[in-house]
Amino acid sequence: MDRYKKLASNTFIFAIGTFSSKLLVFLMLPLYTRVLSSSEYGKLDLIVQTCNILIPIVSAGILNAVIRFGLDNSTNKKSVFSIGLMINLLGVIGLIVFMPLLKRIDFISEYIMYVYLFILMSSLHSLCSNFTRSQEYIRLYALDGVLRTALTIALNIIFLVVFKYGIAGYLLATIISDLISAIMLFTVAKLYNYVSLNYIDKTTFKNMLKYSIPLIPTTISIWIISMSDRYILSYILGSGANGLYAIAYKVPTIITIVAGIFMDAWQISAIDEYQKGDKGWFFSRVLNVYSSLLFCGASVIVAFTKLITRLLASPEFYITWSYIPVLVMATLFASLATFLASIYMMHKKSEYVFTTTTISAIINIILNLHLIPKYGIQGATIATLISYICMFMIRAINTRKFMTVSWNIPKIILNIFIIMIQTIIILLEIDNWFVYEIILVSVIALINAKDLLMGARRIIK
Template sequence: MIAQLKRLGSDSLLYAFMNVGTKLIAFALFPFYTYYLADVAEFGRLDIIDRSLSMLTFLVIFGTDSALAYYYYDVKDTNERLKYIRSVMMIRLTILLVIVGGVFTTGPYLSSWILDGSNYVYLFYIALGTLMLDTILAVVLTVLRYQFKTKKVVLLTLSKMLLIAVLSLAVLHFISPTVEGILMARLAATLAITLLVGTVAVKFIKPIWDKAVFKKILWYAAPLVPASLAFWVILNMNTFVLKEFRSLEEVGIYGTAIKFATFITLLTSGIQLAWRPFSMEKKNNPDTPILFSKIYALLLVVGGIGTLLLTEMMPWIIKVLEDSYQSAYIYVGPIAIATFLNFYYLIISSGIFFTKKTKVISYVFGAVSVFSIVAALLVIPPYGIWGAIVVYVFSYAIATVIIYGKSQQYYYVPLSIVKLISSIVLICASVALLTWIQLMDFTIIWHVLPWILFFVGMFAIRLDKIFKTT
């Protein structure tokens, strides 16, 4: 078991290094974005484009990432594996071509609706070019990850992000200090890295038609598509409601807070990338349930500490931005809870993926997304950003608990759902208390209280018993 943990830890550390690097580069870029896009509404426009692109990314992936993860390890023959890879690439590129046709047909109307002007439609076209290249690159990096070529994945990902940073600064300073400049820099950087892996990419892009393989992939993947759309609704609908009922300025502040909240992924994203190949490889080992229970419990503790630390540090971190953006700091901690849960549910749903019961995830997130839309329309118009945050956190908390309960039915892990719920409530309460203390501008001594609440609470829940099991 120690050897297994070391392997997961080793890959996780490399992926964590990659994500720390990309996040630090993005963080270094962000003050420049706020400097060149001094109008908060302009940043709000960029944020909406990014969120629209994230929805299209979900559609393009079409659940095939989970299908490829399953069949890559299920099939042992190299040529057979290649069929699955090429089939996934074909499915994604076909969906993308349909999307491109739809955007070119309705682009001006979409731009007028969500960007407050039909003259911004060209921004969508630039973003779609980047999405096409990212679609090809993503399959290549996914296969490299499944082959445990972790160093190559890290190098390519960091190179892409670094190139985006360099080109963005050059374009913003010398050519065009606009949203268009940022999008063009992303397109050029993604093109360069895609060309770098061109030989492998061409191998995977080769057309293939194997009805049996397509059927298996789509049978596994299709039930996850509604879930992907539901994820997007939960994650992004608040932004569109804010824009519709409040203002692009509030969208800009909310988007700024979300970008800082993603810093919690410095702790989680390396594990997330390493988890799927690790868990799939270990699923049949008799000791795996106990191993998983320790990992689940450990992540709850680490996630709570991480969200509290981020909340604590935000008043100082936010000072790197222009004054018009600094009010975002108070929202970061609560949003980070939802960001953590967005990662955590993927870890604790292993039983669902092991048994191919992926429809469950679609049903759960589909229902939660409906709740999220209704709640957003009721709460955001009167309460603005705070309303959006409450809906966001509550939606992911409900989904996480339900999915864990279902996963336990298919693959039991000795961590009770009561401990899970209690830990999530404790994290929310601790962060909420610290946020309130910051809002009230109490002296620094008061900041000890949330930390005491968290650690005493974790001891009361007795997660420590999980680590003593053998």
């Protein structure tokens, strides 16, 4: 299959699974904001994000290595999955030792058993899901997304609306859906055929750990960028402020989801082209189309921020619209930086992902400590934006060591400038602001039309 058609086909299939597993759950936001108060939602957000940072630590980052080495034609697949499963299980068992420490954290203590089960089931599901994707069982991966979504939505309605379990109900719904999905993948993909201690070789074991261990602090740094502002907000302004910020962050998640769908498919194509000896031209062409999609998407979301917030959130949370435009810009730069990180992944240079992410995390913490006391929630959004801009610029320069990327710099600057103007217009609520927003969205569409049409033409051909 032609490389462009393969990328487009995989993206479409991943979209089915990811759209259902992430976007439809995202659309459950009206339910969450109606059954949980801003304080409860803020507390739930801290619990889930704490679990998300513990998962890569517990698994020694091996979940990322399972994808990279599973896609590598030179590695034994049984060895890759068996190593991943062994490290994952040992890490989860080892977590028991630290449970008393976690129980001392106020917002976790009441839900300690749910936290442990959340980490266990999420890590096992991620292992099965990542290995399934690395073996290019794309349709099964998409089916898993649909199944997991249906389960999550149904269980959320049962536990939150019918039984009114609150925070515990949300966590329980996620735990059960992860468990059932993991069992389905393990059975249908016959992953039990890949489990064997006899196939664990020392070379693959060392190489996988060498690749995955630098990604642990990388994940922590990413978590710091997205979460340090929430902890500082909670400490200075209370969990209610964090609840508002967490809701505001949900809208830019639309961009993250779309970018994530593409990145799932891109990982397969990028490594495939790297193994064939691609020197960067295919990467550059895909980057131009990818960035054009991001700019168009960001422009539309900024323009319709108020409408989206009114539709998705209860009146109590409507004020969050004013934080969304800056977070949209932050997510835009984060998505571009993530795409550049695929260059490090291709060359198995995960240490550079760690370095660039850590620098951005440090910048984020410093800015949060200075801006949140002065500007409140908006200070957190500005800190996040600046930290992601720094990450993108550092990677854009640093990745030249490994691959020459052709950037259309004037187009990128113009796109960013227009979206900045959109952000200023809507935040200041200038007279006839919506008319100006629609005009600027149209301008963004015209600027990026050529790259989008060329991308579509390559796929059709």
